[in-house]
Amino acid sequence: MAAASQGVSGAIKRRGGTAPFRELARHGPIPLGGAVLTSAGTLPYRGIIHVAGISMWWRSSERSIRDAVSNAMALATEHGFGSIAMPLIGAGTGGGGDDRVQAIIEDQISAIDFDGQVMVVRFAQPQG
Numbered sequence: 001m002a003a004a005s006q007g008v009s010g011a012i013k014r015r016g017g018t019a020p021f022r023e024l025a026r027h028g029p030i031p032l033g034g035a036v037l038t039s040a041g042t043l044p045y046r047g048i049i050h051v052a053g054i055s056m057w058w059r060s061s062e063r064s065i066r067d068a069v070s071n072a073m074a075l076a077t078e079h080g081f082g083s084i085a086m087p088l089i090g091a092g093t094g095g096g097g098d099d100r101v102q103a104i105i106e107d108q109i110s111a112i113d114f115d116g117q118v119m120v121v122r123f124a125q126p127q128g
Contacts, residue, residue, distance in 0.1 A: 008087045008123050012048065016041030020048050033067025037075050049075050053089035060090020062104055069108040076114065083117040098122060 013021065023038040030036055030052035037047050051068035054060045068089050076084045086109070091101035102120055109118050 007092050011123065012041070012043070016043035016048070020050075024050050033064050033071060035068060035071035035075050037079060046081060047079065049084070051089055054094035058093055058095075060094030060096040060101070065089050065096065065101060065104045066108045069105055070112065073109070073112045073114055073118075076116065081116055083119070084114075085119045085121050087121050087123050092123070 009021075019041040020038040024036060027036045030050065032052050032055055035049050035051045037049050040046065040048050049072045051072050053064050053068040055064065069086065072084070072086065086105060088096075088098055088101045089105065090096040091098045096104075102122070105120055109120075
């Protein structure tokens with residue numbers, strides 16, 4: 001877990017609390033491209049799928065993004081999710097860039113058989 005609560009993780013902590021991240025810590029390190037399902041804390045969802053899309057050097061790659069998407073979608077399928085919101089994995093802190101990462105994610109999703117709805121979400125930092 002990063003020392004600073006930034007981006008999507010920071011937003012989840014602010015709105016859903018820290019319980020999902022305490023649960024995540026019990027899983028130990030997630031291998032690059034891996035995914036882990038936790039509860040959603042106080043958010044009104046069935047769960048949160050956490051992915052490791054950036055390396056220990058805080059960089060994403062096309063491979064880490066594709067693997068993270070595939071593993072997240074596999075968990076969503078395994079647990080019978082009807083929908084999933086997918087943030088731009090590795091675009092911000094990971095340096096991948098929004099447009100490039102969105103294209104990679106959409107391409108990877110198109111190659112996966114998932115009966116539910118997938119929404120690719122661009123996170124915007126709160127103003128203030």
